[in-house]
Amino acid sequence: MQIQTYTTLDAFDQLAPDWNRLLEKSSSKTLFLTAEWQKTWWRELGVGDLRILTMREGDELVGIAPLFFETNAMGGVEVALVGCKEVSDYLDFIFAHGHEQTCFQAVIDYLKSAEAPHWHTIGLCNIVEHSPTLSVFCDLLGAEGWNAATTFEDVCPVITLPESFDAYLATLEGKERRELQRKLRRAGEDSAITFATSADALDKDVDDFLALMKASMVSKTSFMTPRMERFFHAASRVMFDAGWLQLAFLEVGGVRAAAYLNFVWQDAVLVYNSGLDPQKFAYLSPGQVLIARLIEKAISDKRHVFDFLQGNEDYKYKLGGKDVKLFTLSARK
Numbered sequence: 001m002q003i004q005t006y007t008t009l010d011a012f013d014q015l016a017p018d019w020n021r022l023l024e025k026s027s028s029k030t031l032f033l034t035a036e037w038q039k040t041w042w043r044e045l046g047v048g049d050l051r052i053l054t055m056r057e058g059d060e061l062v063g064i065a066p067l068f069f070e071t072n073a074m075g076g077v078e079v080a081l082v083g084c085k086e087v088s089d090y091l092d093f094i095f096a097h098g099h100e101q102t103c104f105q106a107v108i109d110y111l112k113s114a115e116a117p118h119w120h121t122i123g124l125c126n127i128v129e130h131s132p133t134l135s136v137f138c139d140l141l142g143a144e145g146w147n148a149a150t151t152f153e154d155v156c157p158v159i160t161l162p163e164s165f166d167a168y169l170a171t172l173e174g175k176e177r178r179e180l181q182r183k184l185r186r187a188g189e190d191s192a193i194t195f196a197t198s199a200d201a202l203d204k205d206v207d208d209f210l211a212l213m214k215a216s217m218v219s220k221t222s223f224m225t226p227r228m229e230r231f232f233h234a235a236s237r238v239m240f241d242a243g244w245l246q247l248a249f250l251e252v253g254g255v256r257a258a259a260y261l262n263f264v265w266q267d268a269v270l271v272y273n274s275g276l277d278p279q280k281f282a283y284l285s286p287g288q289v290l291i292a293r294l295i296e297k298a299i300s301d302k303r304h305v306f307d308f309l310q311g312n313e314d315y316k317y318k319l320g321g322k323d324v325k326l327f328t329l330s331a332r333k
Contacts, residue, residue, distance in 0.1 A: 001062075003106050005115065006052040012039035015054065018061045019094075027100075028092035028131060031244065031265040032083055038066055040238045041083045044231040049117050050082070053110055055095075055103050063103035064094040065110075069117040076120035079111065084125040087231065089156060089270070089309040090326070091126040092133055104137045108144060122146070122331040125153060126310075129325040141331045148331040157321025159306040165296045168320070176318045180292055187250075187289040191257070196247035199240065205247055206236045209259045212275030220275070232261075239263055250290040258286035260294060268305035269298045291319065 006014070012035050019035035031037055042050060048070030055063030066082035081091045095103040110116055122141070127133050127150075134150050141148035162168050169177050196205040210229060214221045224232075239245035246262040246269065258276035262269055271294075276287045298306050308316040310326070 001102055001106060002056045003110065004054045004056070005110070006054070007050050009039070009043055009050070011050070011052050012042070015052070015061075015064070019064065022061050022064060022096060023094055025096040026094050027097065028090075028094055028128075029266075030090040030092075031263050031270060032088040032090050032126075033066075033092065033094055034242075034265075036238050036242050037088070037235070038082050040231075040235050041088060042068075044234050045087070045227070046082065051110075051116070052082075053107060055099070055106050057099070062096040062099040063106065065103070065107050066094070067107075069119055072121075077118060079119050079122045079124075081124050081126075084123070087228075087235075089126060089272075090128055091124070092128070092131050093137075100132050100136060104133075104140050107137075108140055112144070120333060122148075122329070124329040125326075127327050127329055129327060134327055134329060138329055141329075146331040146333055148329065150327045150329050153326045153328045154310045155312050155323040155325055156310055157308045157312065157316040158324050159295070159308075159320045159322070161295070161299050161304055161306055163299070165299050168295065168299060171320050172318075180288070180319075183285045183289055184292060187284045187286070190252055191284060191286070191289065192251050193290065193293050194249050194251055196240070196245065196249075202237060202240055202247075203233065205249075206233050206261075208249070208256050209247060209261055209275055212256065212259045212277060213261075213273060214275070215277050216275045217278075236261065246294075248290060248294055250286045250293075252281045252284065252286065255280070257281040257284070258290045260290055262294065264301075264303070267303050268307055269294065269303055271306070271308045288315065291315075295319065 016035045023029055023033055048068045051067045053065040067079055068082055069077050069079055072078045083091045138148045138150060196202055214224050236245055244263050244265050246264045248260050249256045250258040257280060260274045261272050263272055295306055308321050
């Protein structure tokens with residue numbers, strides 16, 4: 001196996017032709033591990049020393065370990081995955097099926113080598129519960145005496161979509177189903193759903209979304225720093241250009257009352273973030289109406305998964321979400 005290390009932003013472009021093809025061969029397929037997302041995250045939010053490790057068998061790329069080394073608040077250096085954390089809901093290594101063991105070992109060999117920056121801890125966030133990283137890699141780290149452990153981090157409630165919207169409604173509890181149908185009927189006469197479809201208007205659409213997001217709750221206002229606003233604009237543009245952005249608005253009398261910024265990737269809709277004016281048009285429950293219509297659209301578009309991503313908010317379960325668990329893998333020398 002040939003191992004190569006990349007340390008600069010242009011590595012994402014150099015590897016782009018093979019990166020997403022390898023992702024298709026891995027058990028960690030998610031939009032947040034695409035070359036497009038990883039490059040955008042590192043360019044806008046990355047700090048520390050980038051170390052992208054690639055593993056090849058002959059001419060075939062079989063592994064990518066997108067890592068960075070960052071000094072933490074305690075003064076120690078932690079090894080993390082590019083994208084960790086806050087804004088990338090699923091992360092992992094990208095290893096081809098059947099090559100996981102050798103690729104994991106290659107990562108450990110690198111971490112033991114003089115080529116790696118001096119580090120103290122490992123913190124790999126947002127690893128989905130069925131990932132071999134939580135079992136095979138954890139065991140290998142433990143065998144090195146590095147005190148490896150996994151801890152529960154969060155959940156991503158997910159709906160497996162049926163063949164029709166009526167069939168979906170039938171899966172909801174009676175009270176929730178009737179209430180949702182009532183809200184949809186009431187909003188039907190006064191509202192319209194629109195989507196961001198123009199590249200020229202995208203910046204304005206994202207600004208409108210961010211305004212609604214910040215208006216929706218105090219925590220989102222504090223989260224949306226100027227740096228994070230730049231990231232949202234950059235990520236939205238990249239996802240739009242790739243054909244993966246679904247920026248939807250519920251409009252009442254031509255006024256944007258609620259918005260969802262989602263990603264549509266392969267057979268899934270990923271609900272990334274939302275916003276609404278909590279005062280204006282509250283009688284229409286615009287956020288609930290919009291998300292229900294987006295579920296209906298996903299079914300109509302033959303998507304199979306509607307993923308609410310991280311967070312255990314009640315509305316996700318009322319709409320039928322079932323938890324997928326995420327864990328953090330930690331280790332210390």
